[in-house]
Amino acid sequence: MIEAVSCGGVVFYRGKVLLLYKNQKGKNLGWVLPKGTLENGETFKQAALREVREETSSSAQVLKFIGKTKYIFKGYDDTVNKTVYWYLMSANSFYCKPQTEEYFSDAGFYKQHEAYHLLKFNDEKQILQKAFIQYNDLRKQINKQEGI
Numbered sequence: 333m334i335e336a337v338s339c340g341g342v343v344f345y346r347g348k349v350l351l352l353y354k355n356q357k358g359k360n361l362g363w364v365l366p367k368g369t370l371e372n373g374e375t376f377k378q379a380a381l382r383e384v385r386e387e388t389s390s391s392a393q394v395l396k397f398i399g400k401t402k403y404i405f406k407g408y409d410d411t412v413n414k415t416v417y418w419y420l421m422s423a424n425s426f427y428c429k430p431q432t433e434e435y436f437s438d439a440g441f442y443k444q445h446e447a448y449h450l451l452k453f454n455d456e457k458q459i460l461q462k463a464f465i466q467y468n469d470l471r472k473q474i475n476k477q478e479g480i
Contacts, residue, residue: 341381343421365418368383397419
């Protein structure tokens with residue numbers, strides 16, 4: 333079994349979350365959150381920011397660590413045990429552009445219920461729900477501090 337680590341972001345702008353649509357060689361794989369492999373010398377946070385920028389062209393900043401997900405899948409030569417470290421992020425606009433080299437054919441920001449139903453994988457749905465709770469809590473704290 334191969335151990336693998338990826339890092340990703342649940343990216344918000346004005347209450348909506350950023351999703352990507354993967355369409356690899358005619359296989360419609362579905363909607364996913366941006367994530368990718370940790371590179372040598374990177375922290376989890378740096379990798380998550382880099383992957384969001386590379387896969388979506390979105391400029392984001394990390395608000396906080398959300399948690400991690402784990403799953404196992406069959407690779408080319410072996411079984412892969414993958415751990416993904418997720419960060420709550422905030423974008424500075426709705427601008428996004430899918431990275432076609434990684435077979436992403438669409439990207440966009442979606443409301444909570446839309447995003448939940450679009451996402452293909454249950455582990456990403458679970459991290460999305462956790463992220464929405466934390467994002468809404470942060471927004472309430474900011475509004476309270478600003479007297480709104």
